[in-house]
Amino acid sequence: MTGRRRSHDRRLAARRPYRGAGLLARFRIRDQQHLSLCILQRPHAVRGAVAADGACDACRPACPLCPCATGKPRPGHRRPLRLYPGRRGHGDRLRHLRRVLVRVRRTGPSPASQPHRQEAGRHRSHVALCADGRVAGRRHRPDRRGMGHAAMAALEAGAVRLRHDVRGRHSPGAHRAFPYLGDHGPRRADRRDQRHHQAHLCPRHLGPAAAVGVHHSDHRRQHLEADVNDDALIDALKARLPAEAVRTDDDALTLAMHDVHVTGERPVAVVVPKDAAELASAVAAATALGHAVIPRGGGLSYTGGYAAPGPGAVTIDMQGMNRILDIAQEDMTITVQAGVTWKQINNALKPLGLRMPFIGTFSGAGATVGGGLGHGALFFGSARYGSAADNVLGMEVVLADGTLLRTGQGALAQPSKPILRSFGPDLTGLFTHDGGMFGIKTEATFRLIRTPAEQGYASFAFSDIRQAADALCEMARADLAEEIYILDPSAADAVHADASTMAKTAVSVARGAGGAFKAVKALAALAKGGTDFIPEGHFSLHLTAAGRCAAAVEADLAAAHHIASRRGGSAVTPTIPRVARAEIFANLNGVLGPRGGRWAALNAKVAHSDAHRLIDAFDAMIAPHAEEMAAHGVRYTRLVSALANHCFSFEPVFHWQDRWQPLHRSAPDPVHLAAFEEPVPNPQGRALVDRLRRETVDLFRSLGAASNQIGRTYPFRAALSPAPDHLLSTIKQALDPRGLMNPGVLGFA
Ligand SMILES: Cc1cc2nc3c(=O)[nH]c(=O)nc-3n(C[C@H](O)[C@H](O)[C@H](O)COP(=O)(O)OP(=O)(O)OC[C@H]3O[C@@H](n4cnc5c(N)ncnc54)[C@H](O)[C@@H]3O)c2cc1C
Incomplete structure (x- = not known):
């Protein structure tokens, strides 16, 4: 002692x-x-x-x-x-x-x-x-x-x-x-x-x-x-919900305690409600008995957002609430249950010539609306339209005591269609990026746009990440694309290695190209790109442009080419953005790394003018670890992207070979999974990754960077100044006086 x-x-x-x-x-x-x-x-x-x-x-x-x-x-x-x-x-x-x-x-x-x-x-x-x-x-x-x-x-x-x-x-x-x-x-x-x-x-x-x-x-x-007393809880839940909605089997409990990287405590039960009434009833029953409730969407995160911090919690699995409730074409809105995936939304809107401005995440085949709103999901469509949270108009949320609360115009005593998000203070915003600490989203309404008639792609190779970042920032400021991102040389190599995906994708590319001539052209472009479209050791910048007519898209692409060449980039075949859009939400094979390994990412959001500072600081932080990383088979790649036209997103991704989490076994296609043997446990590698993650998070904090996917990995609360901390704590206390709604997420116990 x-x-x-x-x-x-x-x-x-x-x-x-x-x-x-x-x-x-x-x-x-x-x-x-x-x-x-x-x-x-x-x-x-x-x-x-x-x-x-x-x-x-x-x-x-x-x-x-x-x-x-x-x-x-x-x-x-x-x-x-x-x-x-x-x-x-x-x-x-x-x-x-x-x-x-x-x-x-x-x-x-x-x-x-x-x-x-x-x-x-x-x-x-x-x-x-x-x-x-x-x-x-x-x-x-x-x-x-x-x-x-x-x-x-x-x-x-x-x-x-x-x-x-x-x-x-x-x-x-x-x-x-x-x-x-x-x-x-x-x-x-x-x-x-x-x-x-x-x-x-x-x-x-x-x-x-x-x-x-x-x-x-x-x-x-x-x-x-x-x-x-698990039994008292389980009895209370079973008395209120259908028996099949209350799971206590090993598979359900095991899956609920692990995300892609973090392992939490085993919950007492997993509740799978199918509507808001069931959810509210389950939450009320669990919290009345003093149990914490923890929402889980697709489970596809890696920052411990739904990893229970202690025993006795009830996981609320939102995947049973997966209905699209309304597509209001006249009003250009869609209302969905919170367990709906981005893929479902995209599939439902496609035949109507509509889409959400933010289309979804790479994980959109399984990631849900509730998880995306709680975690600030971004990627497809984000360079122009921002994140999921930027496009939501209103929500319905279950609070810790089981109260159902609506935001936006739904909050009115005389509720109307949720068209204006901020009628008065932005209640909707309160429940975004919150990791579920204020309540469990049951429904959300998003705005829609017409699917742009034309799409175009461009890719460029850069020998230096800073030049590529400068080009990305300039393209974002000029609003040239729906998504713009930079891949590390070794990340692009992984795409090379996945030739079988490429072959399958060819069919989708052709199908999605629109018209026989375009299909032939698209396939020819893909074939030309082959597997060596990016010079070795180069960073690659990719973008998807979209517009009402071909001329508008071509003009954007021409502007992008101009910017890239001024910044030292050279054009390469745009295989990657084309494949990414053609096979949008294809599968969840990406939970595994290229050789069946593991990965875990972190992210920092800064202003364009701070991009170099962030990149340099990360390089300086990671350099002294090179030897240790090599010894334990840990490497990193970087993914850079644009969020709207003003925000620079930097994501270091750590890769290593290690024993799989349950999600690594359950999420990928069986055929994809069969190609790999589960690596042997690598506790030293994992410990090193955790240490590097902590150092990276500290670095981001010291630079004043913001992050999405906060979960339990980023010290959000600890990073707040006293006044906002006090305000948020007061709100938390008012909504959840006993601290039973996803305790610990964002640092609020
Ligand atoms: C292969 C892969 C690719 C990815 N690509 C991207 C990407 O392109 N962009 C990106 O932003 N992220 C990406 N991610 C990270 C992750 O998938 C996203 O953060 C995603 O939005 C998580 O959604 P989910 O439904 O899986 O949420 P979960 O992981 O289940 O939960 C996330 C958080 O939200 C809370 N939550 C879940 N549902 C609700 C609800 N109904 N109400 C309140 N709180 C809730 C949980 O408690 C948790 O705190 C990727 C992950 C993987 C594995």
Whole structure:
């Protein structure tokens, strides 16, 4: 233990009524219905409140003695852990017991200075909090080795059912010693979560006790994973939703806890609502029981946006809400459920000669509207029309308590068609780029445009990324294209390598070219480009121009050629932008890198005038890591693009070979997947990538850059100045007083 930690403990000790067995506790009986407790536990703190219905707001910050009652996070005091009442009881025989076990486990003897040493015994000890206000220390039985001590004490008290031992293994002794564990015993828990010890509390025997919120630190989690009455939650959800909408199977839970790069805690359940009413009902049920709710769209992000920060969360899988609700051709709007993908929208609008201005992301075959609005999705169409958030006119959102709220003109008492987004302060904007921290989007309305009659493509090679960036900025300022982007030399090589995609794409290119003559021309262009259209080691700039007539497109392309040549670029066959547009939203094979490896990107948005500064700063940051990166097989590429005509977007992408996340197995086409063997785990490579990502994020922050896809990767809140931080915290507090709506995303717990 560090000296600092020791003095911290001493400070706490001076103010507490009980200290022993490695546990510091404060608690008080509030009334007949509520017991609040605060456990200050070395080296971290836990706190909580117990309420009769498990949903008492007043109880949450209940303990006035507790430094954590301020709600301010402090080191080692992060994760919510909850205790819930058990559903089925073994409690009849133990009616008299009213204990909530809060903490047990201590290895080795207690320090002599601690008064409870004798009581706790030499080996391990546990403590139970009693409803009459006493803290009871109990002696551990060394012969029941491997049992979680928390569960042990609770089992003895009859209030808790054992699910796991602390080391995550099934403990056969538990069944022998406590036959009443029955179906709810360790075997089932084993399937649910190999790592966690879990126990259930029985409300009848805890009297008023029903829910306890506890904060604990990561590295202690294995010692204390008491709690959570999953069954009560699952019952509540099943009572409100069709059984098939509440998933607790391993596949669903596993997928929900991993994004493309980040792994979070395993949720208790995955709810798949099919409409706003079901969603609102599920959210209300879960939060009433004190569970966090976490929205997940297509799941195709890599910044931990839906990675649960602690146990007990419910993932709301939006993929069941995938209906296009209205295409108002006269009004030029489309209204969709939030689980609709960009591909669905594009397919529905195409026959009508319409499209969204922002068309979608590279991941648009699976990425959803809700995820895109929450994450500031951008790419196809973004150089001219901005991001998804720039094109939304109104939304419907479910708040943490299940309230349905509409924004834009939908917010009016006399609701009208959502044509004007900001009638008064921009409520719609509040729910964009928010990572779902304010609420879960159920519906969104976007504006539409007529599909431009003509499209054209251009590509240029540059020997230097700065020259390419200058050209991109100039083209963006002149509004010459719908998307403009720069690929690193090795990123373009990956396109070369994927010749089979190219062959398949040829058909789409021909199909999408419009007319036999154009098809032949397009295929000829593709063939000419072949696989060597970019000189080795060159950065390539690509653009898609679009307009009402061929002359307008040609004029834009001519202007682009002029700019590129002035900036030192040379024209090459525009195979890449043509293929990208022809096969827009083709598949999700891109979750895997070129050789079946992994990748994870970061991004920074700055003004055009800061482009060089950003590129130079990143180069300077990454250069000293070259050797280490080579040693662990980590490399990087850069993707540069234009967002509207004023914003420069820079995305370093780290690549390495490593064990796959579940999404790497489930998202790509089976045929594509079959071409690769899953790489062996590369923990050092992964750790290096994580370190480089952190350094990159710090660098972006130091340059004042903004980012989309904030999730839990960018320190958004920490980067705010006090006034906006206060405003956003106040809004969060008003919308989600218990912090149960995607806690931790954007840094708001
Ligand atoms: C191969 C590949 C290509 C990509 N290309 C691009 C690209 O071109 N442009 C780009 O911007 N990004 C891209 N991404 C990143 C990612 O796909 C996008 O950020 C995308 O918008 C995520 O959408 P999703 O539906 O998968 O959201 P998820 O990953 O499921 O969720 C993203 C965030 O939104 C929240 N959320 C999800 N649904 C809702 C809802 N209904 N209400 C409230 N909050 C919600 C989640 O909690 C999470 O915080 C790419 C990723 C991959 C793997």
